Amino acid sequence: MIDVSHISKRFGTMTALDDVSLAVPRGSVLGLLGHNGAGKTTLVSILATLTRPSSGRARVAGLDVTGRAEEVRRLIGLTGQYASVDETLPGRANLILLARLLGATRAEAAGRADELLELFDLTGAGRRNARNYSGGMRRRLDLAASLVGRPEVIFLDEPTTGLDPVARRGLWEIVERLVKDGTTVLLTTQYLEEADTLADSITVLAEGRVIASGTAAELKERVGRRSVSVTLRRAEDRARTVEALRRAALVPAHDEDGLVLTVPVADSTDIAVVVRAVDEAGTDMAGLAFSEPTLDDVYLALNHPTAAHHATAAATAATTGHPTEAGTSS
Amino acid sequence: MSITADHPRSPANAGTTTGSGAAPPRFRGSSALRQIQVLSGRSLRALREPALVLPGILEPILMLTVFSQVFRSVSQTQSFPAGVSYIDYLLPAFLITSAVSAGLKSGVALTTELNNGIVARFKSMPIHTGTILIGRSIADTVLNAVNMVVMLVAGALVFGYGPAGGVLGSLGALLVAVVLGWSLGWVFMALSAWLRKPEAMQPVGGMVNMVLLFASNAFVPTDGLPSWLRAFAEVNPMSHAITAARDLALGDPDAGTVLATFGICAVVVAVIAPLAIRNFRRAS
Numbered sequence: 001m002i003d004v005s006h007i008s009k010r011f012g013t014m015t016a017l018d019d020v021s022l023a024v025p026r027g028s029v030l031g032l033l034g035h036n037g038a039g040k041t042t043l044v045s046i047l048a049t050l051t052r053p054s055s056g057r058a059r060v061a062g063l064d065v066t067g068r069a070e071e072v073r074r075l076i077g078l079t080g081q082y083a084s085v086d087e088t089l090p091g092r093a094n095l096i097l098l099a100r101l102l103g104a105t106r107a108e109a110a111g112r113a114d115e116l117l118e119l120f121d122l123t124g125a126g127r128r129n130a131r132n133y134s135g136g137m138r139r140r141l142d143l144a145a146s147l148v149g150r151p152e153v154i155f156l157d158e159p160t161t162g163l164d165p166v167a168r169r170g171l172w173e174i175v176e177r178l179v180k181d182g183t184t185v186l187l188t189t190q191y192l193e194e195a196d197t198l199a200d201s202i203t204v205l206a207e208g209r210v211i212a213s214g215t216a217a218e219l220k221e222r223v224g225r226r227s228v229s230v231t232l233r234r235a236e237d238r239a240r241t242v243e244a245l246r247r248a249a250l251v252p253a254h255d256e257d258g259l260v261l262t263v264p265v266a267d268s269t270d271i272a273v274v275v276r277a278v279d280e281a282g283t284d285m286a287g288l289a290f291s292e293p294t295l296d297d298v299y300l301a302l303n304h305p306t307a308a309h310h311a312t313a314a315a316t317a318a319t320t321g322h323p324t325e326a327g328t329s330s
Numbered sequence: 331m332s333i334t335a336d337h338p339r340s341p342a343n344a345g346t347t348t349g350s351g352a353a354p355p356r357f358r359g360s361s362a363l364r365q366i367q368v369l370s371g372r373s374l375r376a377l378r379e380p381a382l383v384l385p386g387i388l389e390p391i392l393m394l395t396v397f398s399q400v401f402r403s404v405s406q407t408q409s410f411p412a413g414v415s416y417i418d419y420l421l422p423a424f425l426i427t428s429a430v431s432a433g434l435k436s437g438v439a440l441t442t443e444l445n446n447g448i449v450a451r452f453k454s455m456p457i458h459t460g461t462i463l464i465g466r467s468i469a470d471t472v473l474n475a476v477n478m479v480v481m482l483v484a485g486a487l488v489f490g491y492g493p494a495g496g497v498l499g500s501l502g503a504l505l506v507a508v509v510l511g512w513s514l515g516w517v518f519m520a521l522s523a524w525l526r527k528p529e530a531m532q533p534v535g536g537m538v539n540m541v542l543l544f545a546s547n548a549f550v551p552t553d554g555l556p557s558w559l560r561a562f563a564e565v566n567p568m569s570h571a572i573t574a575a576r577d578l579a580l581g582d583p584d585a586g587t588v589l590a591t592f593g594i595c596a597v598v599v600a601v602i603a604p605l606a607i608r609n610f611r612r613a614s
Contacts, residue, residue: 048454070456074358078454084447089375094448100368101457102357112357145451149357 001026001153001184002047007056009042009208016042018208019056024186024201029179031199031216032188033295039208040188041080044157047186048078060153077146080157084142085130091141092117092126095148102149116144120174136167143174154178156187160194172197192295196220204298211302223293223301228274230261231287244281248273259286359456369465373439374472386435386473387480390428394421394481398489401549409553414580418493421485422503422579423548423572425478429511430542430568432474434535436466437518441528444613459611463603467515474511478504495581502578506591510571513595516602523609542568567594 002024009017017039024030034040045051047058049069058065060072085094092113099109117123120140125133130141139159146154156175160168175198179185189195195202196216204212204219212219232238235258245252245263250273252261263274271290278285293301360368398417405416440463443449452462482500485491493499521538522531545559546552546568552560563569574587 050450050453073454073456076454078451082447083450083454085451086372086446086448089372093375097368097372098451098455099357101360101365101452101455103360103364104355104357108355108357142447149455150354151356 001028001061002030002186003059003062004043004047005057005059007043007046007053007058009039009046009051010054016208017046017053020205020208020210021056022203022210022213024184026184027179027182028200029175029185029187029198031195031202032186032205033190033192033195033202033298034188034205035190035295035299037207038205040205041082041157042208043205044078044080044155044186044188048076048083048155049073074149075152077149077151077154078157079139079142079146079155079159081161082157083146084138085145087129087131089130090127091122091130091133091137091144094130094141094145098145098148112148116147120144121170136163136170139163139167139171140174143171147178151183153184153186156185158188158190161190168194190295192223192298193292204302206299212298219298220293223297226265226267226293227291228263228265228271229287229289229291230263230274230278230285231289232259232261233284233286235259237281237283240281241278241283244277244283245274248277250274250277265290362458362461365457365461366464366468369461370468370472371465373466373469383473386432387477389431390424390477390481391484393427394424394485394489397424397549404550404554407554409551411551411580414493415490417485417489417491418580419576420549421482421489421491422493422500422507422575424481425503425507426510426568426572426575427543427548428477428481429474429507429571430514430539432470432477432511433514433516433518434539436470436515437522437535438528438531439470440466440519440610441522441526441531444523444526444610445528453611460603460607463516463519463607463610466519467512470515471508471512475504475508478507493579493581495579495583499579499581499583502583502588503575506571506575506578506588509592509595513598516599516606520602520606520609523606523613526613542566546572548572570594 002022004020004022007017007020008015020039020043022030032040032043042051046053047060047065049065049072052066061075063072063075065072085091086097089097095113095116096109099112100106104112113126114123117126120143122137122140122144125137130138133141143156143159159175160171163171172194175185175187179198185198187195187198199216201215202213202219203210212222230241230252232241238254238258238261241261242252242254245261250263250265250270252263254261263270265271265274268290271288275288397420401420402416404410405414405419411419443462443466449462453459482491482504495502518531518535518538521534525531525534545562546566547563548568552563552569555563570587571591574584574591577583577587
């Protein structure tokens with residue numbers, strides 16, 4: 001459904017995309033994973049016909065995005081922080097406006113607006129100006145706005161950045177239902193957990209290049225950095241605790257001052273194993289945290305230089321025992 | 331949250347189908363005419379917000395008050411046409427000056443529009459970029475015409491405006507002003523699509539506005555101006571539009587001047603509009 005072949009994009013001397021190729025089969029979800037500046041948004045704007053590539057070609061539903069942009073625009077929906085709604089209009093009026101522009105009659109437009117408002121839990125806010133919406137409401141309205149014409153392909157550019165966990169999960173559920181209806185989705189994100197939850201396959205972008213692609217499982221296989229970190233109260237407990245953990249077939253590592261033990265694990269059920277081992281050693285624990293692998297771990301695992309750039313943040317998080325940004329449970 | 335995993339409906343078919351099995355309509359695009367209609371309607375929504383409309387109406391009335399009192403003595407000078415009251419001389423010119431401000435407002439509104447998220451969305455939709463600008467132009471022209479009618483009525487009721495040309499003459503003057511405002515709107519929209527930032531557009535537009543207005547015969551006859559300024563005022567297209575409007579209102583229309591004004595406006599739009607649309611498409 002989406003077919004990108006050797007796309008490059010240069011802005012002056014800056015190379016935003018460098019020979020990127022990917023394919024998204026009809027009805028599937030591709031997660032485009034990368035830090036800010038990795039080229040995710042540039043790729044989305046090329047596919048959404050807003051930017052022309054410097055070289056290479058891209059097709060949506062078999063239509064070239066530069067040569068047949070007009071037809072491509074009939075099939076796509078775009079949600080990103082740059083493509084949103086008219087803040088001076090109420091939410092409902094925004095949706096009606098878009099439906100009318102897409103060829104719906106007045107009655108159809110009003111009906112479509114109302115069903116989208118209901119679906120996105122915005123019925124009560126429909127007559128309020130969009131500028132007075134909360135962040136989560138705005139994202140839901142943005143997403144609703146891109147669905148007005150019932151597009152076959154949807155581009156979601158960082159749909160949950162800046163949202164709280166509840167709002168994020170709400171948005172995930174909506175995306176999951178879209179996919180169930182056969183919509184093809186290309187989603188960009190900085191969160192490995194988000195790509196893991198929603199995407200059938202993941203492409204990792206760094207500095208405009210594809211550095212990995214595959215299914216979420218394949219990628220996690222390569223990353224494998226779920227870990228439990230145990231923070232000790234006293235350094236002298238360390239040897240005993242390490243010993244106990246090793247007996248439980250775990251491979252702990254510790255930081256410089258020896259107070260934080262990082263234990264790679266397969267999944268969250270291993271937390272119990274860790275706790276039992278620590279208890280067995282009779283150690284006093286100051287803290288315990290479970291960390292999902294983050295995008296930084298992906299870059300590290302793939303040996304990409306971008307990792308060095310971001311590693312400081314990850315290292316700080318590791319030594320202080322706080323799990324890093326994406327995925328926190330304990 | 332009503333959004334739950336077992337919600338019976340889904341985004342693609344919510345509401346429109348009730349078990350019939352027929353696929354809900356996908357909306358794939360509309361005609362350019364429909365786009366212009368819907369987009370000008372969107373811009374005209376401003377009419378429902380008094381806070382956005384009142385200043386546009388009050389400002390010219392306020393200026394009318396100030397000018398008609400401060401410059402009243404101009405009508406006693408030698409170069410002033412005999413037998414014409416100052417308000418009858420001034421108001422047709424005011425129609426033109428308010429057309430200039432209306433044009434400037436179109437331009438500033440467009441730069442604001444460039445930063446509005448919905449325009450980026452429009453660009454990813456099957457919508458001609460030109461219809462966004464045409465819609466704005468139509469909406470602003472309608473608003474401008476409404477403002478002018480208010481001004482004429484206020485002039486007649488409060489300031490004793492009653493020129494020799496009668497109602498028909500004044501309506502002719504109004505038509506000239508509306509056409510001029512429409513044409514200048516495109517000039518300022520082209521300028522704004524090129525400058526892109528409201529904070530850049532405002533001062534540049536303000537300067538152009540001031541030069542065009544004050545170096546003209548809007549407020550005083552050009553005969554009374556110093557020679558260098560008179561030379562400019564006489565070639566200033568604004569002076570021609572003002573002369574055309576004024577002659578119509580005063581009941582002494584010159585078909586040549588009126589037609590020339592319409593002609594110049596049409597040519598300006600024909601040349602500038604494609605440029606404005608092209609620049610707007612590129613700006614993001």
